[in-house]
Amino acid sequence: MPSALHELYATAIPRLRASRELDSPERERARLERWQAGLDRTLPTRATPRLARHFEVHQRHGGFPVWELTPHTPTDRTVLYLHGGGYVAPIDAMHVRYAARLARHLGARVLMPDYPLTPTHSWRASHEALVDLAAEASSLGPTVLAGDSAGGGMALAVALSQLGRGGARPERLVLLSPWVDLTTSTPATAWFARRDPWLFPGKLEAYARWWAGSDDDLARPEVSPALADLDALADLPPTLMFCGTRDLLLPGARLLARRMHEAKAPLSYVEEPDLIHVYPLLPGLPEARRAWRTTVDFLDS
Structure with missing residues (x-):
């Protein structure tokens, strides 16, 4: 049974974010373009006050900004974190907190790409650059490729393209409520x-x-990686995926789990009854603490 705090989040988050169905694609496009034009695209570090104790924050460019959080102790390990937000929203504080937490546990640096958003841009504006970034990180040392929601789908798509190139590969994948089938079929x-x-x-x-x-x-593996060839899925590194059953993206996660099982790919899939979208990111949530313990065990195994 979900915790009382989870039920509060399930009610409060949609209200705070004014979540509702669109009026029409045309109006939604216009609304998003107006909103994105006024966005502050700096990293929301003020919401993560302990960050400076562990990391130096820098911005680098490779076609678009990439935030780099470098630990005070040198390391060759990397967490490459791709943020969610339906491909329309930028990095927020929950993404920074979670990625930094992964990095602190692993003794790693963090790379957080601030990739171009839709509706102005498509996957073609960022995919190859993200694969280059993942390949660079993997060539320097062990790399965990992680993401939530849209970013989880991107992380999987980037890993598949990286494996297709050959060479260095990510050590682990961590996918939180990933959007992996954009065909919604x-x-x-x-x-x-x-x-x-x-x-x-x-x-x-x-x-x-x-x-x-x-x-x-829509069905390309760069966009809907759950639909990639089984041979490609079979080559993935050990992968951990979370999803709840009050999540519209659950059918895609189940599809990916089924196809990775058919491919005999190394997947650990955690499906939590009655939990909402990206629940492992939500602060203070007992269910998120449980997911974190599972993640730590997976990364340390």
Whole structure:
């Protein structure tokens, strides 16, 4: 049974973020473009006051900004964290806190790309540069590739492209409620849409089309990595994935789990009854603490 704090989050987060279904794709596009034009794209470090004790924060550029959190003790390990937000929202404090926590546990640096957002940009504006970044990190030392929601799908897509190139590969993948099937063709999607208090199918369909750039690209592995060839999935490193059953993205996560099982890929999948989207990120949540213990065991194994 979900905790009382989880139920509070399930009610409060959609209200605080004014979550609702879109009026029309055209109005939603105009709204997002106005909102993104006024965004402050600096890293939200003030919401993570202990960050300076552990890291120096720098910004580097490779076609778009990449935030680098370097620990005071030199290391060759890296956490490459790709943030969620439906491909329309920037990095927020929850992403920074979680990525820094992973890095502190591993004694690693953090790379957080501030990748170009849709609807102005599609996956083509960032994918190859992200694969280059992952390959660079993996060539320097052990690398954990992680992400939540849209960023979880991106992390998987980047890993698949990186493996396709050959050479250095990530050591581990950590995927939190990942968006891995942008075709939303899974039959159960409509049923889970009625249970999810936060995500809405009309928005997901619009954001997916904008991110893909065209309907022809929706099923590409760079966009919908759950639909990649089984041979490609079989080559993935050990992967840990979390998802709750009050999450519109659950059918895609189940599809990925099923296909990775068919491919005999090394996947640990944790599905929590009645929990909402990206619950492992939510501060103070007992269920998030449980997910963290599972993550630590996975990374240390």
